Amino acid sequence: xxxxxxxxxxPAKTWFITGASRxxxxxxxxxxxxxxxxxxxxxxxxxxxxxxFESELDRVLPLQLDVTSEADAIMAVEAAVARxxxxxxxxxxxxxxxxxxxxxxxxxxxxxxFATNVFGAFNVMRAVLPVMRxxxxxxxxxxxxxxxxxxxxxxxxxxxxxxxxxxxSESLAPELAGFGIGMTIVEPGFIRTDFLDSSSVRYxxxxxxxxxxxxxxxxxxxxxxxxxxxxxxxxxxAALVMLANAEQPPLRWAAxxxxxAAITGKLGTARGELEQxxxxxxxxxxxx
Ligand SMILES: NC(=O)c1ccc[n+]([C@@H]2O[C@H](COP(=O)([O-])OP(=O)(O)OC[C@H]3O[C@@H](n4cnc5c(N)ncnc54)[C@H](OP(=O)(O)O)[C@@H]3O)[C@@H](O)[C@H]2O)c1
Numbered sequence: 656x657x658x659x660x661x662x663x664x665x666p667a668k669t670w671f672i673t674g675a676s677r678x679x680x681x682x683x684x685x686x687x688x689x690x691x692x693x694x695x696x697x698x699x700x701x702x703x704x705x706x707x708f709e710s711e712l713d714r715v716l717p718l719q720l721d722v723t724s725e726a727d728a729i730m731a732v733e734a735a736v737a738r739x740x741x742x743x744x745x746x747x748x749x750x751x752x753x754x755x756x757x758x759x760x761x762x763x764x765x766x767x768x769f770a771t772n773v774f775g776a777f778n779v780m781r782a783v784l785p786v787m788r789x790x791x792x793x794x795x796x797x798x799x800x801x802x803x804x805x806x807x808x809x810x811x812x813x814x815x816x817x818x819x820x821x822x823x824s825e826s827l828a829p830e831l832a833g834f835g836i837g838m839t840i841v842e843p844g845f846i847r848t849d850f851l852d853s854s855s856v857r858y859x860x861x862x863x864x865x866x867x868x869x870x871x872x873x874x875x876x877x878x879x880x881x882x883x884x885x886x887x888x889x890x891x892x893a894a895l896v897m898l899a900n901a902e903q904p905p906l907r908w909a910a911x912x913x914x915x916a917a918i919t920g921k922l923g924t925a926r927g928e929l930e931q932x933x934x935x936x937x938x939x940x941x942x943x
Contacts, residue, residue: 665900669739671695671732673722673779674749676704678848678855679798679888683746686892688714690900695735695742698749722749722775728782741790744899745783747776748798750816752856754877756870757811759859765812768857772816777823784831792835794899797824801844801914804907805921809873812859828906839904841895844913846886851877886911 670687674680675696684694688711697720698704704717716738720731735742753760753768760768776797787793802810803817821840828838849855858874891910898904909915929936 667692668743668899669693669695669735669741670744670746670899671697671735671742671779671783672746672748673697673720673775676700676707678850679843679846679891680746680748681707682888682892683748683895684708684715684892685889686896687744689893690896692896693739695731695739697731720749720779722747722779723770725778725781728778732779732782732786736786742783742786742793744794744796745779745787746796746798746895747779747820748796749775750798752810752813752850753816753859754810754813754856755859755874756809756863756866757859758863758866759861759870760812761859761861764857764859768812768816769819772813773819773823776820780827784836787831787836788834794837794839794904795824795831796839796841796895796898797821799824799840799842801842801909801911801917803840804842805917809870809877825906837904838906839898840907841891842907842909842914842918843891844886844909844911844915844917845880845884846888846891846911847882847884848888851881851884885913 668687670684670692672680672684672694675684675694676698680698684696687694688708693714694708695716695718696704696708697718699719699721701717701719705712708715708717716735718731718734720727722728732742750772753764780795797820799817799821800813802814803821806814824838824840831838856877863870894910898908909918
């Protein structure tokens, strides 16, 4: 991490955060406010968000935004610009986990997972990017997961959605660099929020023969972790404020020692496999 080296005062920023009603999104909003910034706090229930930040409504604009609605995204961005004039930092945080075995998930459940975690973020980026291009600057945090770079059994569809978000983000970054718009993909491990709570997480509803106890055992692991995760959402929020003020924020940033360990393992395995099969890999080139 490269915190800002400059001692000159950094002007207050305007943050636009999706899924700010609770969990990581709410903590990012609190951290930005504690830093003296302004926050457009969006969510599916704007009134609930207004109640959450009722003592700071001079610097908080609570807005209705279900990320699966492109119309909501466009209206929210217009309202944000009308109130604060600009958007410096976009946090695509809204999302949930569809967990369980791949074969347990129905096509509709998978479509809804992608509509939120992937196309939801796309909707918001399409609405915000013209604003950032016009102002020639900004930064996007796309909330992926350790499951956006490492695949996990019993989380295949969720991981697929986060891998998709990472693919878009990594490819979009060079398209935006010329406009002074930065991109950071955030990869948290287990963070203590409602993520694994029945108010948020969903499990595939099809019963599939043949996996034996696997499905139930994996679900028990997640249920035991509910509200017992090691990661601290408030510390994650504060870290994002530091990253937003860094001279050169990274393209990828892992949050939590579990995320660092899993990603380190993945990189080692991927490098090892590449080396092991290098000769066969390069043998597919056409010979001159
Ligand atoms: N906690 C973790 O261990 C962890 C790890 C890696 C990545 N993440 C990612 O971090 C992000 C935030 O999760 P969290 O841990 O803070 O979970 P959370 O406490 O369950 O919060 C999820 C947030 O997303 C919002 N949301 C869900 N669907 C939405 C939609 N269609 N439109 C707008 N908002 C929507 C929820 O709004 P409502 O209040 O209206 O439901 C809520 O504000 C997610 O993208 C998640 O995948 C979490």
